[in-house]
Amino acid sequence: MADHPFSGSSHLAGHCPMSGLAVAPNGCPVSPKAADFDPFESAYQLDPPEALRWSRDQEPVFYSPKLGYWVVSRYADVKEIFRNNQIFSPAIALEKITPVSQKAQDTLKRYDYAMNRTLVNEDEPAHMERRRALMESFTLDELKHHEPMLQSLTQEYLDRIIDNGEADLVDEMLWEIPLTVALNFLGIPEEDMDTLRKYSIAHTVNTWGRPSTEEQVAVAEAVGNFWQYAGKVLEKMRQDPSGHGWMKYAIRKQKELPEVVTDSYLHSMMMAGIVAAHETTAHASANMFRLLLENREVWEDICDNPTLIPNAVEECLRYSGSVAAWRRIATTDTRIGDTEIPEGSKLLIISASANHDDRHFENPDDLDIYRDNTTDHLTFGYGAHQCMGKNLARMEMRIFLEAFTRRLPQLELVPNQTFTFVPNTSFRGPEHLWVRWDQGQNPERRDPGILERIRTFTIGAPAPHDSARPVRVAMWQSRPKVWSA
Numbered sequence: 001m002a003d004h005p006f007s008g009s010s011h012l013a014g015h016c017p018m019s020g021l022a023v024a025p026n027g028c029p030v031s032p033k034a035a036d037f038d039p040f041e042s043a044y045q046l047d048p049p050e051a052l053r054w055s056r057d058q059e060p061v062f063y064s065p066k067l068g069y070w071v072v073s074r075y076a077d078v079k080e081i082f083r084n085n086q087i088f089s090p091a092i093a094l095e096k097i098t099p100v101s102q103k104a105q106d107t108l109k110r111y112d113y114a115m116n117r118t119l120v121n122e123d124e125p126a127h128m129e130r131r132r133a134l135m136e137s138f139t140l141d142e143l144k145h146h147e148p149m150l151q152s153l154t155q156e157y158l159d160r161i162i163d164n165g166e167a168d169l170v171d172e173m174l175w176e177i178p179l180t181v182a183l184n185f186l187g188i189p190e191e192d193m194d195t196l197r198k199y200s201i202a203h204t205v206n207t208w209g210r211p212s213t214e215e216q217v218a219v220a221e222a223v224g225n226f227w228q229y230a231g232k233v234l235e236k237m238r239q240d241p242s243g244h245g246w247m248k249y250a251i252r253k254q255k256e257l258p259e260v261v262t263d264s265y266l267h268s269m270m271m272a273g274i275v276a277a278h279e280t281t282a283h284a285s286a287n288m289f290r291l292l293l294e295n296r297e298v299w300e301d302i303c304d305n306p307t308l309i310p311n312a313v314e315e316c317l318r319y320s321g322s323v324a325a326w327r328r329i330a331t332t333d334t335r336i337g338d339t340e341i342p343e344g345s346k347l348l349i350i351s352a353s354a355n356h357d358d359r360h361f362e363n364p365d366d367l368d369i370y371r372d373n374t375t376d377h378l379t380f381g382y383g384a385h386q387c388m389g390k391n392l393a394r395m396e397m398r399i400f401l402e403a404f405t406r407r408l409p410q411l412e413l414v415p416n417q418t419f420t421f422v423p424n425t426s427f428r429g430p431e432h433l434w435v436r437w438d439q440g441q442n443p444e445r446r447d448p449g450i451l452e453r454i455r456t457f458t459i460g461a462p463a464p465h466d467s468a469r470p471v472r473v474a475m476w477q478s479r480p481k482v483w484s485a
């Protein structure tokens, strides 16, 4: 990068003395739109891809002075940054995006809070060694163990609401089932669910949100408690690490590979793992139901043909994923497209925007469950760090969708509800999702056999042939018919 006039320049943004405009750390002026960008404001919170449309079209890499990050919005750039984890290190993935007040720092210190490297924020070669050592729990055979529990939990939660005619799906189901699954997957006892629920939101706000100075202390208290709780559970598990559960497996592996699976890793992962496995999937499921019910014809297609479920889940992950943005830091002076990026630059890579980039996805703003490149979405990241739990998340979402389309095909959104989101850059899903249905129309009242006719799916990404698009063929002297190609 030596040929660039700004390489090696100060990384601090400033103001141009000639124009008064803000200047990015590479010395280029910041455009007015880039200067205005604020991911904590409603435009981004409500619809991240729409809020970044101008950027995809005009300025795909820009410096946000309000955030102190470079923002990247196009598919090819976001994918390349995910792929190249040497130049774009994930070390800041769990760093607090909003600088913390001294008081909040002191609070965290009181709890000996020491969140450190896990997997998602670990550099090579340590990352890959650890990832390989801990992969076992994510193999297809291991994931199969979770399926019966997930099926029965889903039926049980649905039984509780099926005759009510109205429900907040988040409060009454989509928050708790992924939490139970996450705790089971990690091998954690279920007794502290309610406390954990509060804690994990605090972790999200602490890491990816912008709490006010007063809120910071309350958040730090919850995070400190969460940290200590994680430590206690870990100690309990150490006494008997036998049986299923990813954390138990990791404790066993530590005996074999103590320098790969460290104490610090175990404690940090105990906390980060709950959020990684829980909130992501809960939000993704809520986004999926909202999206499908807003697109009635798609919902009805799935009710008529449940083989479409794996593809529908994938398209919802593309269209409205629960992880909207992720972070990387440049380890050297580099370039993204035409933009020079100095070493040490922090990057907010907006996968939600990449997933709506028409340079990669045709008509990206159409919800198209027959799309043949849906699985190219970047909601699970890409490359060496790509989400390890993606097939567990897919399994959960498919089971939810299968159960609802079979038992409540008449489900609809309660009209005119306002969707709210916990303000943060990365984790995205409505806090509440009100749905209603006419209980008199429940199919199982006419045909109880429907309860047994559960459809299951092969674990993993949907295969391309699953997405065969129906072809409308105009028959001679007859009305158009729908055929499956």
Ligand code: HEM
Pocket: 082, 090, 119, 120, 121, 131, 185, 276, 277, 278, 280, 281, 284, 321, 322, 323, 326, 379, 380, 381, 382, 383, 384, 385, 386, 387, 388, 389, 390, 392, 393
């Ligand atoms: C819809 C649900 C989920 C979404 C959208 C999601 C998204 C992500 C993303 C964006 C990353 C970072 C990828 C990268 O840096 O390239 C990640 C990493 C990870 N996720 Fe997920 N995740 C989900 C569910 C889960 C579940 C259920 C688990 C655990 C059971 C899990 C465990 C992990 C782990 C361990 C990593 C770190 C992998 C590594 O750095 O090697 N995730 N996830």
